[in-house]
Amino acid sequence: DACILGGLGAILVYAIATVTGTQGPAQPAAPAFDSHTYALFLGTSVFAFEGVALVVPIHESLSRKDQARFPKVFSLTIGAIVVFFLCFAESVVAAIGPSLHPVVTVDLPAREAWVVAVQAGYCVALMLTFPLMLFPAVQIMERYATPSLLLSKRSPLASERKWRKNAFRTAMVLATAGISIAAADELGNFVSLVGALCCSPLGFVFPALFHLKLVARDARTKALDIALLVFGISISVFTTIISIATWSPDPPAHSICP
Structure with missing residues (x-):
């Protein structure tokens, strides 16, 4: 969390300094509305609900006193996040302009120490959070992947079971890495x-x-x-169609995946 917050803060300061500096806002300015890709914004915004399934468990784990305060705290937190997202996005778009890439670190000044620190911080945050995000999904998939993964821990084949699970989890990591590499140049469409x-x-x-x-x-x-x-169904169907229809088969001139 510290790495992510530090990176966001550094990028926001850079964007504000660029807009208010001698160079002023980016030229040409980004259009206020893009009729070709606005649906990607809908899908990306909905992507923010990826953690909504944790709301009920968090609420149930609280004491009764804290449960009574939870709706207010939750609403204020969501409101603050929305305001920050809006300010961050507007500042970065104003600073960089329509050439902004889905991964904003690509558009930062190259080879500057603070940029390298931001990129390294995001790499560390990703390495630390990826296992936490993947583990629940892998546990569910292991139940249905193959009967050999369901051997009892007391079975004589318990050691084999452990190594089969390790192999399965390794395969899942490699699969997600492959998907990430394949979709890197169309990250906006993929997230949407x-x-x-x-x-x-x-x-x-x-x-x-x-x-x-x-x-x-x-x-x-x-x-x-x-x-x-x-x-919800309309957003899902409409955004899926637009995301697939605007997926470019050709890699962009400036790839974010070296």
Whole structure:
């Protein structure tokens, strides 16, 4: 977290200094609305809901006193994050202009010490958080990957079971690395696609569906749930189509993946 916050702070300071400095904002300025790629913004925004599944477990782990305060704290936190995202994005776009890449560190001044420190910090943060993010998914996949992974720990083949699991997890790491390399030059489309296919159901479709089936009683509440359900499905379908349609088969002139 410290590496990520430090990197964001350094980039934000650089962007503000560039905009307010002698050079002024980037020329030409980025368009206020891009009719060709605006759908990618929707998918990327929905991608922010990737951690929404942790809200209920966090709430349930709190004491009753803290649970009563949780909605207010949660709302203030989300609001602060949204404001920061808006300020950060506007500042960086104003400083760099329409040539901005999905990975903003590509557009920073090359070979400067603070830029190298920011890039190294993000690498460290990625290496430390990747196992935490992958482990729950791997645990679920191991249950269905192959029966040999389900051998009892007391089985004579327990050692073989351990090595099979290690091999499976290694394969998953290599697979995710391969996907990352393949999608690096179209990161915006890839993130938008993941947001549309995975995060939109988590953030809109499933909560609305569960609330509709388990909680909603009056017509107004049911109508709101149905509206949210339709909204989530629409965002998912529309953004998926646009993300695939705008995926360029040719690598860009300035690749972010050396």
